[in-house]
Amino acid sequence: MAYLVTFHWGWLLASVLLGLAMGWIAVVQRGPGVSKAASRWLAALAAALVAAALARAIPGRPGYWLDLGLVMFATYLFGCAAGSWLRDRVLSRRPPAA
Amino acid sequence: MHGFFRWSSKWWPGTIPLVVFWAIAAWTGTAPLEADLAARSASALKDTVLDKTRIEVSGRDVTFAADAFSEDGRRSAVAAVEAVPGVRLVNDETRLVPEAKPFVWSAERDVARVTLGGNAPLPASKGKLLEAARAALGGVEVVDQMQLSRGAPQRFDNAALLLLDQIVKLKDGKVAISDTKVSLSGMARDLGGREAIAAALKNLPEGFSVAANEVKAPPYVFQAYKDPVAVTLTLTGYVPDNNVHAAIAAAAGRKFFSEKVVDNLKASIGAPSGFVSAVVPALGALSRLSTGTLVVTDREIKLSGDALYDAAVTQIRASLARDFPEGWQVKAELSVKPAAAPVDPTVCQQLFSELLAKGKIRFESGRAAIDPDSAGLLDRLIEIAMRCPTANIEIAGHTDADGDDAFNQALSAKRAQAVTDYLVKAGLPAGRFTATGYGSSQPVASNDTDEGKARNRRIDFLVR
Numbered sequence: 001m002a003y004l005v006t007f008h009w010g011w012l013l014a015s016v017l018l019g020l021a022m023g024w025i026a027v028v029q030r031g032p033g034v035s036k037a038a039s040r041w042l043a044a045l046a047a048a049l050v051a052a053a054l055a056r057a058i059p060g061r062p063g064y065w066l067d068l069g070l071v072m073f074a075t076y077l078f079g080c081a082a083g084s085w086l087r088d089r090v091l092s093r094r095p096p097a098a
Numbered sequence: 099m100h101g102f103f104r105w106s107s108k109w110w111p112g113t114i115p116l117v118v119f120w121a122i123a124a125w126t127g128t129a130p131l132e133a134d135l136a137a138r139s140a141s142a143l144k145d146t147v148l149d150k151t152r153i154e155v156s157g158r159d160v161t162f163a164a165d166a167f168s169e170d171g172r173r174s175a176v177a178a179v180e181a182v183p184g185v186r187l188v189n190d191e192t193r194l195v196p197e198a199k200p201f202v203w204s205a206e207r208d209v210a211r212v213t214l215g216g217n218a219p220l221p222a223s224k225g226k227l228l229e230a231a232r233a234a235l236g237g238v239e240v241v242d243q244m245q246l247s248r249g250a251p252q253r254f255d256n257a258a259l260l261l262l263d264q265i266v267k268l269k270d271g272k273v274a275i276s277d278t279k280v281s282l283s284g285m286a287r288d289l290g291g292r293e294a295i296a297a298a299l300k301n302l303p304e305g306f307s308v309a310a311n312e313v314k315a316p317p318y319v320f321q322a323y324k325d326p327v328a329v330t331l332t333l334t335g336y337v338p339d340n341n342v343h344a345a346i347a348a349a350a351g352r353k354f355f356s357e358k359v360v361d362n363l364k365a366s367i368g369a370p371s372g373f374v375s376a377v378v379p380a381l382g383a384l385s386r387l388s389t390g391t392l393v394v395t396d397r398e399i400k401l402s403g404d405a406l407y408d409a410a411v412t413q414i415r416a417s418l419a420r421d422f423p424e425g426w427q428v429k430a431e432l433s434v435k436p437a438a439a440p441v442d443p444t445v446c447q448q449l450f451s452e453l454l455a456k457g458k459i460r461f462e463s464g465r466a467a468i469d470p471d472s473a474g475l476l477d478r479l480i481e482i483a484m485r486c487p488t489a490n491i492e493i494a495g496h497t498d499a500d501g502d503d504a505f506n507q508a509l510s511a512k513r514a515q516a517v518t519d520y521l522v523k524a525g526l527p528a529g530r531f532t533a534t535g536y537g538s539s540q541p542v543a544s545n546d547t548d549e550g551k552a553r554n555r556r557i558d559f560l561v562r
Contacts, residue, residue, distance in 0.1 A: 003184030007131060011123040015116060022112030026105045033107025056187055063186065064131070064157030065124045072123070076116050077109070084105040 004071055015072045019079020026080065027087040046073070128157070135160065135184050142178045147171060149195060149221055149246050158184055163191035167220055167248060198247035203258055204274035205231065205265050207284065211239040212265060216274070219250035223258075230259055234266045251278045253303035264298055267291040271313065279309035286315050289336055289366040315368050320377055320394040322350075322384055324357065324403070331384075332360040335394070338369035349378045352471040353385035355457025370397045372423030379421035380428075383414050385474030388435040399428045404435040406481040409525045438485050443561045446486035450559035453478055459517060459557045466512035468520060476517070479559065480524045492532045492560040493517050498551035499538040511535025517557050532562075 005012060034042065052058055053066050132155040139153050139160055149165040162179050166172030172192050180188045203216035212235055218224035224244050231240045251257075254275070261273040261280065268291070271284010280302060286292040292315040299308050320335040331354045337343045343363055350359045373394075380399050384392045390403020401418065405411045411432045418428045441449075459476065460469035468476070483491060495510030495517075514533035522528045543550035 007134070007184070008123060008127060011119055011127075014119055018112050018115055018119070019109075022109050023105065026108040027101075029108045031108065033104070034110050035107075039107060059187070060156040060159055061128060062157070063159065064128065065120075067158070067186075068124060068127075069120045072116060072120050073113075076112060080106065080109040080112065081102075084102065084109075088101065088105075 004067060008068065008071075011068075011072060012075045015075040016079040016082075019076040019081075020083035020086075021079075022076075023080035023083020023085070024087045025083075027084050027091065131158070131184075132156070135182065138182045139179050139185065142182050143175060146175045146178060147220055147222070148175055148192075152191075153179075158186035159189065160185050160187070161189040161191060164193075165195040165246065166192055167195055167246075169194065195246050195248055197249040199249055200277045201247065201249045201251060201254070202274065202276045203244070203254070204272055205258075205262060206272040207238075207265050207268050208270050211241055213241040213243055215243040216245070217247035217250070218244040219247070219254055221246065223255045226255060227258055227262065230262050231265075234262055251275075252305060256303040257306045260298065260302060264295045267295055268313065269316065275306075276309070278306045280306055281308070281310040281312075283310070283312040284314070286313055289316060289318060289368040291315070293367060317395045318366075318368050318370060318373075320363075320373075320392075322381060322392040324354070324384055324387060324390050326389045329357050330360050331357040332362065334362045335364070336366040336369065337363045338367065338373055339365050342369075342374050345374060346377060346381070349471070350381055352460075353382055353474055355475055356453075370426075372426065376422050376426050379417065379470075382421075382470055382473060383418055383430075385471075386410055386414055386477045387432070397426045399426060400431075401429070402431040404433050406435055406477045407437075407484060407524065408434055409523070410434075410477055410480075413524075438481065440487065441485050443486045443489035446482055446489055447559075447561040449482045449485075450479065450561070453482065454556070454559065458555075461513055461516070464509070466509065466516045468516055476520055477524075480521055480526065483521060483526055483530075483559075486561070489561045490530050490532070492534055492562050493521075494540075494558040494560055495533070495535045496540055496542075496554055496556050496558065497538050498554040499541065499545035500551065503537055507535055507537035509535070510537050514557060 049066065049070060053063075053070055056063065058066055135155045135158065136153050139155070139162070143151060147167055148171070151164040154161040160179055162176065164175060166175060172194060176188060176190050176192060179185065198217040201217055203218065204214075206213045206215065212231055214227060214231060218227060224246065227244070228240060228242055257275055257280065261275065261282070264282065265271070265273050267287055268284045269287040271282065273282045274280070280299070282295065286295065292313045295313055296311060299311065302308070318336055320337065321333070323332045325332065331350055333346070333350065337346060343365060346363070347359065347361055376399060377394055380392050380394065380401060383401055384390050384403070386405060387403035388406055390401065393400045399422070405414060411434060414432060415430055418430050422428055453475070457475045459472045461467060462469060493514045495514035497506040497510045511533065512535070514535055518528075518531045518533040521531060538545070538554065541554045542556070543553040545551055545554060
C-alpha cells in the first residue's frame with residue numbers, strides 16, 4: 001500500500017482534490033442523490049471488491065488495477081468527506097443572508 | 099450525522115472523472131511500475147548465488163524462476179523477492195540445480211584447445227576455473243562445457259585449480275576429478291614434466307586422492323650426427339646430469355679424434371637406466387662411420403650411415419649386438435662407402451702421416467690391447483691402406499724412455515703386432531705388413547716432459 005501511495009502520489013492527490021471539490025459541492029447541491037437501496041448495493045459491491053483485493057484473488061495486472069482503483073476510490077471518498085464537512089462548517093458559522 | 103449521509107448520496111458524479119483518472123493511471127503507470135518492481139527484485143537478489151535467474155512482473159505479481167544451489171539459498175532468495183516493497187505475490191518457480199553423483203569434473207587438452215567439462219559447484223568457481231585456465235595456458239583456446247551441479251566434494255575448487263596447473267605441463271591428455279578421486283592421463287610436454295606433476299599431486303587438498311596417474315613422459319632423445327664435410331660431430335638432446343654430460347663429451351673427444359664436437363646437449367631427468375653404458379659404445383660405433391647418425395630414443399638405439407669398408411660393417415654389427423645393457427634395442431642401417439680411388443704409395447704415406455698427426459692409436463696402459471676408442475682411427479688407416487694395394491707397409495711401435503729397455507722393446511713390438519693383426523682382421527693381406535718394435539730408441543721428442551713422452555709413445559705407418 002505504501003508503495004502504491006509513493007508510486008502514484010500524483011493520481012491520489014488528484015483523487016483527493018476531486019473528492020474535496022465534489023464534497024464541497026454536494027452540501028448545497030439540489031439534484032437527486034443515490035437511493036438507499038442503490039447505495040446498499042454499491043456498498044456491498046465495494047466491500048466485495050475490497051475483499052477480493054485483500055484476498056489477492058485476482059492475479060496479474062487486473063489485480064493491480066483493482067488495488068489502484070480501490071486506493072483512488074478510498075482517497076476520493078476521504079476527499080468528499082473532508083470537503084462536505086468543511087463546507088458544512090463554513091455554512092453553519094455564517095448565518096444565511098435572508 | 100444525518101446530513102453526512104445526505105451529502106454522501108450526492109458524491110457519485112465525481113466518480114465519473116475518478117474512473118477516467120483511474121483509467122489513465124492504469125494505462126500509463128503499469129509498465130513503469132512493473133519495470134520498477136523488476137529492478138527492485140533483481141537488486142534484492144544481487145548477493146544471492148543463483149543460476150538462470152528469470153524475473154517477470156505482471157502488475158504487482160512477480161514470477162521468479164531460478165536454479166539455487168541449496169535449499170536454504172532457494173528459500174532465502176524467494177523470501178528476498180517477497181520482501182521487496184510493492185510486490186504483492188511471488189510465483190515461486192525456483193528449483194535446486196541437479197545433484198551430480200558422482201561429481202565429475204574434467205579438463206582435456208588436445209593440440210588446439212583445452213576443454214573444461216563436467217560439473218562445477220557454483221557460478222563463481224566456474225568463472226574462477228575458466229579464468230585460471232586462460233591465465234595458465236596463455237594463448238591456448240579454452241572451451242567451457244561445464245554444467246552447474248550440486249554435490250561437489252569439499253575443497254573442490256582447490257583441487258581443480260591444482261589440476262589446471264598440471265594440464266599446462268601436458269602436451270595432450272586429460273585431468274579429471276570424480277568425487278574425491280583424481281585421475282590423469284596423457285603425455286607430458288617436457289622431460290621431467292611427469293615427475294613435476296607427480297610431485298605437485300602431493301599437494302592435493304585434504305580428502306582428495308590420486309586414483310590413476312597415467313601421464314607418460316615424452317621420449318628421452320639423444321642424437322649424434324657425424325658430418326664428414328664440416329668435420330663435425332653434433333650432439334643434441336638430453337643427458338641425465340652434468341657428470342654424464344662431461345663423460346659423454348670426453349668419450350666423444352677421444353673417439354672422434356679429428357672432428358670438432360658441437361655440444362648442444364641439455365641436462366634433464368628421465369633418462370632410461372644404463373644410458374651412459376649404452377650411449378658411449380654407440381658413439382664408438384658412430385665414430386667408425388664415414389658419415390652417420392645416431393639416434394637414441396628411450397631404450398632404442400638407431401644407427402645409420404656408411405662404414406669405410408665391408409669388414410667394418412660386420413664388426414660394427416657384432417659390437418652393437420654385444421655391447422649394450424639389457425633391455426636396449428639396437429637397429430643398425432649400415433652401408434659401405436664406395437671405395438676411394440687408388441693412389442700412389444707416396445700419397446699413401448702422406449695420408450698416413452697426416453692422419454696419425456691428428457690422432458694416435460691408443461693402448462691400455464703397459465699392455466698391447468688396443469683401446470676401443472681408437473677404432474675410428476684404425477678404420478681410417480685401413481681405408482688408406484686399401485687405396486695403395488701394392489705398397490708394403492712397416493708398422494713401427496715406439497715407447498717412451500720410462501722403464502726397462504727390454505720391456506719397452508717387447509711392448510712396442512707387441513703393440514705393432516696388435517695393430518697388424520687388426521689390419522689383417524679387417525681383410526688386408528698379412529703379407530703387406532711388417533710389425534717392428536723399436537722400444538725407446540727413436541724418440542721424436544724429449545723424454546724429460548710428460549708431453550714429450552706422450553708423443554714418443556706411438557705407432558707409425560711407413561710405406562716401404
